[in-house]
Every structure is written in C-alpha cells, then in structure tokens.
Amino acid sequence: MSEQPPTYAALRPAAVSSLAGELRLACMRISRRVRYESTDAVAPHHFSVMCRLEEAPRTPGELAEIERVSAPSMTRTVGGLAELGFVQRAQHPTDKRQVIVTLTPEARRVLKEIRRKRDAWMSVRVSHLEPEEQAILQRATVILTRVAAE
Structure with missing residues (x-):
C-alpha cells in the first residue's frame, strides 16, 4: 500500500x-x-554593483535605478570601483554625454x-x-x- x-x-x-x-x-x-x-575584499554595495555589471555593461544611471540609489551616490560608487581597478569607464557609443561601465x-x-x-x-x-x-x-x-x- x-x-x-x-x-x-x-x-x-x-x-x-x-x-x-x-x-x-x-x-x-x-x-x-x-x-x-x-x-x-569589497564592500556590500560594491559587490552588488559588480554583480549587476557582470550581467551587462551599464550606465551609472541604469545602475542607480536598478540599485534604487541616487545618481550622485552611484557616481561615487562607480568612482570607488574604478579606483580599486574593478571597473572601466568608456564613452557611450551613441550618447557622448554618458559613460558605459564594464567590469575588469x-x-x-x-x-x-x-x-x-x-x-x-x-x-x-x-x-x-x-x-x-x-x-x-x-x-x-x-x-x-x-x-x-x-
């Protein structure tokens, strides 16, 4: 049974x-x-942004929206990641006023x-x-x- x-x-x-x-x-x-x-080796907010960039390169504005933080806050975070050698910034291919952030x-x-x-x-x-x-x-x-x- x-x-x-x-x-x-x-x-x-x-x-x-x-x-x-x-x-x-x-x-x-x-x-x-x-x-x-x-x-x-990285702060939690840096880790989170790095994970988002692992999915795809993004602008700081896109990252701020995804992470639900202000644009100035994300600009500081991206700057910190760049200083650590974890991200590279390049000019956006279609909008020269923006940058695209990618992981190293x-x-x-x-x-x-x-x-x-x-x-x-x-x-x-x-x-x-x-x-x-x-x-x-x-x-x-x-x-x-x-x-x-x-």
Whole structure:
C-alpha cells in the first residue's frame, strides 16, 4: 500500500504574518552571516554593483535605478570601483554625454572568489544538517527563489 502525501490547509492571516516575519528575519541573518563570514575584499554595495555589471555593461544611471540609489551616490560608487581597478569607464557609443561601465578581469576574479567563499561557508552549515532537513531546504530553495522573483 502506497503512502499518500499529506494535505495542507491554508494558514490563517495571523499565522501567515507571523511566518513572513520569521522568514524575513532568518533570511536577513543568513545574508548578514554569509557577507561577514566570507571576509569580502569589497564592500556590500560594491559587490552588488559588480554583480549587476557582470550581467551587462551599464550606465551609472541604469545602475542607480536598478540599485534604487541616487545618481550622485552611484557616481561615487562607480568612482570607488574604478579606483580599486574593478571597473572601466568608456564613452557611450551613441550618447557622448554618458559613460558605459564594464567590469575588469580583476573584478571577475574577485567576484568568483567571493562566491566561492560564500558557497563554502554555506556548504559547511548545510552538510551538518540531517538528510531530511537537507531535502526540506532543497524544496524551500525553489519556493524562496519564486518568492524573491515576484
């Protein structure tokens, strides 16, 4: 005789609110720990901008919009990344008033190393969980990815 999968009832609004708060805090704590434990060579806001530039070269204005910061703030961030040798600025091909920002090979190396350290930190923690807990996290990762995309 095969075992039937469990059926679930929808949570009441108060329980959904409580779960949402606990989940948000857990995600924030994990994010903070991953950043701290990986001993990054770059500040978190630099890392975020570098990840955006890894997707495609962009103008500082595009980066500011994506990162939800002011244009002057992004100009300072891009300047800091340029001083560190992580980005190059070139004149926009169609609008000479703008610049296009691209990653340097060194920045790509740094991003790869930061991700390696972060993945190693998380791998150690997940490896210490029970197999059932690891399976739950596999399923939860799909769900959390969907929540983050909405």
